[in-house]
Amino acid sequence: MDVNKAVIPAAGFGTRFLPVTKAQPKEMMPVLDKPTIQYVVEEAVDAGIDDILIITGRGKQSIERHFDKSYELEAELAAAGKDDRLDRVQEIADLCDIHYVRQKERDGLGDAVRYARKHVGDEPFALLLGDTIVKSEVSCTAKLIDHAEAHGESTISLEAVPWEKVSAYGVADVGERSEDGSLPIEELVEKPAREDAPSNLAITGRYVLTSEIFDLLEETEPGVGGELQLTDALRKLPAIRGVELDGDRYDIGNIPDWLQANLEMALTHDDGEMNDAVRTLVEEELDG
Numbered sequence: 001m002d003v004n005k006a007v008i009p010a011a012g013f014g015t016r017f018l019p020v021t022k023a024q025p026k027e028m029m030p031v032l033d034k035p036t037i038q039y040v041v042e043e044a045v046d047a048g049i050d051d052i053l054i055i056t057g058r059g060k061q062s063i064e065r066h067f068d069k070s071y072e073l074e075a076e077l078a079a080a081g082k083d084d085r086l087d088r089v090q091e092i093a094d095l096c097d098i099h100y101v102r103q104k105e106r107d108g109l110g111d112a113v114r115y116a117r118k119h120v121g122d123e124p125f126a127l128l129l130g131d132t133i134v135k136s137e138v139s140c141t142a143k144l145i146d147h148a149e150a151h152g153e154s155t156i157s158l159e160a161v162p163w164e165k166v167s168a169y170g171v172a173d174v175g176e177r178s179e180d181g182s183l184p185i186e187e188l189v190e191k192p193a194r195e196d197a198p199s200n201l202a203i204t205g206r207y208v209l210t211s212e213i214f215d216l217l218e219e220t221e222p223g224v225g226g227e228l229q230l231t232d233a234l235r236k237l238p239a240i241r242g243v244e245l246d247g248d249r250y251d252i253g254n255i256p257d258w259l260q261a262n263l264e265m266a267l268t269h270d271d272g273e274m275n276d277a278v279r280t281l282v283e284e285e286l287d288g
Contacts, residue, residue, distance in 0.1 A: 001149040003124050003208055004051055006044040006141070009112040010037060010130035011057030011103040016254045025060045027130040029252055031261050032269065036252045037063060039133045041095055044126060047142035050096040053119045054130070055112045057103050064100055069093045108227025110217050117214045124148065129205035133261060136247025140206050147182045147243050148208040155182070156234070157206035158242040159249060166197040170231035172242050173198030183242040190224050190231040203231065204245055212237070 014026025021029075027037040037054075044052055056063055070089060077086040101115050113127065126141050134140040140157055148155040158172055173187040187198060216233040223229040234240060250261035266278040 001124050001152055003126055003145045003148065004049060005120055005123060006049045006052045006126040006128060007055065007113065007116040007120065008037065008040055008052060008128050008130045009055045009109060010060060010063060011055055011106055011112055012131070013106065014253065025063055026253060028062050028066065029258060031133060031252065031258070032265055035066060036133060037130045038092065040128050040130055043134060043139050043141050044128055045096050046139040047126065047145055049126060052096055053099045053101060053116055055103050055115050056100055057106060067092060067098050108229055110220060110228035110230040110233055113230055114214065114217050120211060122211045124208060124210050127207040127209055131251065131253045132205035133250045133252060134206065134245065134247055135265065138246070140245060140247065143246070144206060144208045144243055147180065147241060150180065151182065151241055153239045153241050154209045154213070154237055155241045155243060157204045157245050158183070158201040159204045159245040160200050161202045163194055163200050166194055166200055166202065167191050169202035171197045171199060172201045172203065174201060174242055181243065185240045185242050188231050188235045190229045201242065204249055
């Protein structure tokens with residue numbers, strides 16, 4: 001379980017953000033001063049991964065441009081003596097080796113993951129959803145890798161969600177907690193009705209998977225919504241573990257979570273002036 005590669009699916013339409021996502025990928029929605037997908041890439045890099053495959057789709061070219069070098073911009077910043085901004089722009093292109101493949105048909109997360117097979121080969125890999133930010137003391141992906149290596153099993157991140165929201169997630173039925181805090185997963189159910197959910201422990205968009213998932217995806221029939229569901233293939237793994245999420249998760253696919261991410265992350269940003277300005281703004285709005 002030596003994990004050196006990551007896969008980031010980023011091919012969805014982002015319909016909950018229309019019309020802004022008509023011409024801009026939802027993964028490029030800004031949270032403070034970075035697009036969402038940059039936080040995801042940085043999480044993978046913080047876990048020691050330097051080889052990343054991003055699965056894109058039609059109209060996603062701005063993702064590639066963001067992680068590419070921008071010679072004209074860099075030259076202008078250098079000429080203007082804006083060294084701090086120049087460093088930040090150059091760091092983006094130097095984060096890691098990023099590769100791209102285009103998903104031809106948007107046919108579910110499971111279908112998107114199938115496009116990673118040639119790049120991943122027979123190696124285990126990390127899978128991070130491109131529209132989900134996880135802020136934690138230790139990289140969520142790094143924690144999953146540690147548990148996957150310790151148990152030699154595929155491992156996924158779980159989070160207790162409100163019961164009224166379980167129908168929006170893949171949900172895990174788990175066994176007795178291990179000494180290291182991980183949970184053996186006995187069953188996974190994709191988007192169950194509340195009365196059918198085995199628990200409120202939801203899959204949260206971070207995975208470490210063995211390459212056998214690709215064969216299982218090929219054997220899996222379309223599921224909920226007529227799409228190829230990754231959860232249905234995960235159920236067929238001989239063994240899989242769950243690790244409860246530490247930190248805060250933001251689903252940038254919907255406006256309330258996007259606003260919450262901007263607000264909460266601004267209040268904890270390294271820039272003290274930003275903290276004070278946002279805190280004052282919030283207090284004024286509440287007082288008003």
